[in-house]
Amino acid sequence: MRQNFLTAPKNSIARLATLIVVFGLVTGCASTPNGDPGDPYEGANRKIYNFNDSIDRNVMQPIARGYVSLTPKPIRNSLTNFFDNVGYVNVIVNDLLQGKMTQFLSDTGRFVVNSTIGIGGLFDPAKAMGLRAHDEDLGQTFGVWGAGEGAYLNIPLAGPSSFRDAPGFVARTLLNPMTYLNPVVTIPVNVVNAVNVRANLLEATNIRDQAALDPYTFVREAYRQQREFKIHDGNPPGDGFDDYLEGEGDSAILKIY
Amino acid sequence: MAKKNLYLISLALFMHCQFTMAAENLGAGKGVVEKFHAELLQVMIQSDSLGFSGRVDALVPVLMETFDFATIARIVTGQHWKNLDDHQRSKFIAIFGDLSAATYASNFDGFSGENFETIGVEEKRGNILVRTLIQRIDDEPVTLDYLLRRNDGIWRIVNVIANGVSDLSLKRADYTAVLKTEGFDSLVSKLSDKIVSYNIGE
Numbered sequence: 001m002r003q004n005f006l007t008a009p010k011n012s013i014a015r016l017a018t019l020i021v022v023f024g025l026v027t028g029c030a031s032t033p034n035g036d037p038g039d040p041y042e043g044a045n046r047k048i049y050n051f052n053d054s055i056d057r058n059v060m061q062p063i064a065r066g067y068v069s070l071t072p073k074p075i076r077n078s079l080t081n082f083f084d085n086v087g088y089v090n091v092i093v094n095d096l097l098q099g100k101m102t103q104f105l106s107d108t109g110r111f112v113v114n115s116t117i118g119i120g121g122l123f124d125p126a127k128a129m130g131l132r133a134h135d136e137d138l139g140q141t142f143g144v145w146g147a148g149e150g151a152y153l154n155i156p157l158a159g160p161s162s163f164r165d166a167p168g169f170v171a172r173t174l175l176n177p178m179t180y181l182n183p184v185v186t187i188p189v190n191v192v193n194a195v196n197v198r199a200n201l202l203e204a205t206n207i208r209d210q211a212a213l214d215p216y217t218f219v220r221e222a223y224r225q226q227r228e229f230k231i232h233d234g235n236p237p238g239d240g241f242d243d244y245l246e247g248e249g250d251s252a253i254l255k256i257y
Numbered sequence: 258m259a260k261k262n263l264y265l266i267s268l269a270l271f272m273h274c275q276f277t278m279a280a281e282n283l284g285a286g287k288g289v290v291e292k293f294h295a296e297l298l299q300v301m302i303q304s305d306s307l308g309f310s311g312r313v314d315a316l317v318p319v320l321m322e323t324f325d326f327a328t329i330a331r332i333v334t335g336q337h338w339k340n341l342d343d344h345q346r347s348k349f350i351a352i353f354g355d356l357s358a359a360t361y362a363s364n365f366d367g368f369s370g371e372n373f374e375t376i377g378v379e380e381k382r383g384n385i386l387v388r389t390l391i392q393r394i395d396d397e398p399v400t401l402d403y404l405l406r407r408n409d410g411i412w413r414i415v416n417v418i419a420n421g422v423s424d425l426s427l428k429r430a431d432y433t434a435v436l437k438t439e440g441f442d443s444l445v446s447k448l449s450d451k452i453v454s455y456n457i458g459e
Contacts, residue, residue, distance in 0.1 A: 036430075210454065211360070213447050214434045221430040222422050229421025234400070236421075 038152055039220065045154040049216050052159055064198040076196060078122040083193045084133070085114045085121025090175040094136035098144045106131050135230060137172060139165030143231035152220055160223040283378045286385035286405045286412045293323040293414070294373035294389070297361065301368040309456055312362035325413035326354045328406060332425055335433040345441055352448050359455040370394040385412060
């Protein structure tokens, strides 16, 4: 079964946002900015989107496709597990900041189990123990604390973000143990991570290319919706439905659930 | 005393009717989604023998039965809907239905042991939300939530939310951007191109 936004695995959907954030997958056909109040910098954002997209299409995608063809799936899965695990301290800290104590304990256990029995995170024995993975970050924490998303941003070489989410880049980097290793180690490792993340998103981005009339808008809305979804742990309140039947809120709508 | 008893009995009957109706509605909504999933699964299983056009042909009847394309069309065109004449509206509803069939036929083009599982049904602001999972072998499940709305006494799907991404919201943002900058004919032309590209992609 081919994967798309309807069928791609949860992690892939999450990784789309990650990839977008990490590599700026975003871009596409430029059209006139259409005045979304949540995207006041749309003109600049579109330019950055196009820049990021050209890098992605000309550099990252070809490398990722080569990587997929050369690397067996079990190895790619283990690399994904490893990088997820090494960045998991960020999740644990944000569990705590959001007051999710049960999840904090579970995620701490997950990190310990996978870092030890899972051989540095290459394998995921914690899942079999019922310690399922969570997805938390500083932007979500700000959202839980009541912060609005702020203006949508496209960051060069980093992709979609927002005023609320952008500080999360710094927090995630500072909370990643790899940051404190010798650059001789971290640079090649981060390159492998980048290629692996991009590879995991090939199918999802194919779907974006297939489905989107205006990829910039498509990615922006997907990003914003998924942030809302994550902040509310999969159960966002939504705006109801009938309000939209008569064409209210024309541009960006985030909350039809 | 008799009056009070009569009141209590009436209240109890009223509450009973309300609960029964609510349960019937939830059951009806769940049935719609499960019918769609059952047909989709059959198409996936027979994917190779059906081919792309066969999958489209197989999916069109169930999509027309289970999705409320008229309501979806109103939503995804935003405020532009009221400026469309009847001919344009009919044209858009038809092409949107065709696009949906092509999209499903393109993306559900094989079977690797997947199974659809309904994990919850709830009332959501007068509509019904059916929560489901696509269970997959050796892979994480995919969350698919369906929002159903009753129109003319029939519950039908008006939105699909995949792992938190609302298909209706995405399309509304995407389509209204085109409507605003390029107009209705351009939108229809682009959607027609998409249908062709799904076929070619096959």
